[in-house]
Amino acid sequence: MANEVRANLRDAPRLTIIDLEGEVTTFAEEAITGAYRQASDRGAENILMNFGGVDYLNSAGISIIIGVLTEARKADQRLLITGLTPHYRKIFQMMGLTQYAPVFDDEETARQSIGGG
């Protein structure tokens, strides 16, 4: 299905990574919030959302990310973002997401931003 999204959870040094693939639309809510909650349950403090495999993202997708961000802030978790195309990077910036969830070019840069390791 074209609307399917996959959200795979991956543990990496100092980071819990959610690799997203497919289209991030209204249909993605369950998969993305499910992966985020799973990461929280594992005690993740730094969560990196990797949009490298995302083909399409619409306003409903932005709304889902805002929802995850809100929950992460309440839980004192750091949400980091990578894998965005320049277009979506700009959208994230305009929506104010980057104020609370910094965007990185790659996973390694994101890890370095956390420090301590």
Place this chain on the structure above:
Amino acid sequence: MTLAADELEQRLFQLETLYDIGRECANRRTLPDVLRVMLAMLAGAFGAVRGVAFAGDASGRVDAVQARGLPDEGRLSANVLAQSFLLAPNTSTWSRHARMELCATFDVDGSTRGAIALGPRLTGAPYTDDDRQLVQKTVDTAAPYLQNVKLLAALQVAADALSRRVQALATVNEIALGIAAQPSARRLYRFLTDRVTNALDAAEGALVLPEDEGWSVAAHVAGDDAAPPASEGWLIERLQGGDGEDERPYELVAPVRYGGESRGALWLRRDPTTTAFDADDLALLEFLATQTGLILENSRLFETFLTHQQEQFRLRGMLEQYLAPSVAERLITGETRPALEGTRLPVSVLMVDMRGSTELITHVEPEVMVILLNQYLGRMTDVLFHYEGTIDKFAGDAVLGFFGAPEGHPDDPVRALRAGARMQREFSQLLAEWQREYTLPASLGIGVGIATGEVVVGNIGSAKRLEHTIIGPAVNLAARLTSRAPAGTVQIDEATWSAASTALAASTRARVRRPRYLRAKGFAGLVPVYRLRPEDVSG
């Protein structure tokens, strides 16, 4: 310059949302789903941290509500917000109270209204007038989808109702087709209970019917769910007291009635891990219970009819050994009422006896003798029944019959006379048939005697063996006349002659006017008799 370009890009993204909303809503089938999509897309397009979308009516009824980012994400608080707007749809007052910064309203069909409201943006920037217009425009564009899903929901309700009716009719039809195949009342009860249980997706069902004292479980269908089947005692106690009104969402009870009279009850239980019964289920069960009442009444009437028929068949079989089928029928239907036991009745007694039968035994094999005797007795019986006479008994090759009981005719002596003459003619034909196959003694023939008088009709014998017979001088006289009647003649007494001579031709009357006189054992003096040949008697 950069700022203007960013704003333009953001607006383009928002316009893209306007386009996407239509596409996404078109695939949604329910009001909550459409509202969820609209809220998610608008909140995302403007970077809102919270929002609420709802639809309902002016009475405050909320048909659907969706919320994002509310403090507890709770449906209750979203419901309260929605209800307060629907009751007093003042957007500015409500927005302040709900801590929303933008509110776009919609009207689906004049009765359903609603709103989509967005809270503060992640950037902290206020909404501009252009933002407000764009959101309102987007909501206006999506309103038809809201209407469509509402219509769809109404259609679904109608389709569900129709489906239930079809299901009910299908069950009734299935029952109507199946009842004829049920060989017994018990099988019918089980069949009905099984079909009703299936029609309502119940795990267990029972039909309880009244008996002489109290009620009993006529049929009990237990499903394969985990719950143990209800005991019969529990079912009777629950249903006999009309205990169907209490709150048991997984049980359903409907009385079975016919003509306002209680005829039992149907009870159903659903697996508690499935959906509870609702008002529609109750309506369906009540409908099926009404049909059940009708079917049970028909079954009862049919059973009564069947019992009556069986009794009639048994009676007919018994009566037809002695009576003409037409007389037996009139007795069974009550058209004719038999005389009371022991009543004296005027009858004409007829006896026919074979002459030369002793010699016949020496001419044919015993097996042939039996065949010939049966043919002869059959023909004589047929003649007797033709004139609606009654068989009293067979004695060897003699037949004793009478006319006048259990049904009397005004012309019983004439009937007896005509029967005697016909017996002679029938025997002549039979003899001709036999002679084509066998060599027979020349003396072979029959003599017929008829006497008329009062007899007593009744059961004679012991408790172990009773015989329904007639007793009186006419019986004895008929026997004497028969024994003295030459082959081919009908010998009748004075009483029969007096009553039946009108049926004879004038020439015959003249020829046989003068009686012969015989001595008959048991009768004092000489007995006047008249000897006739078959050709003397018409009919």
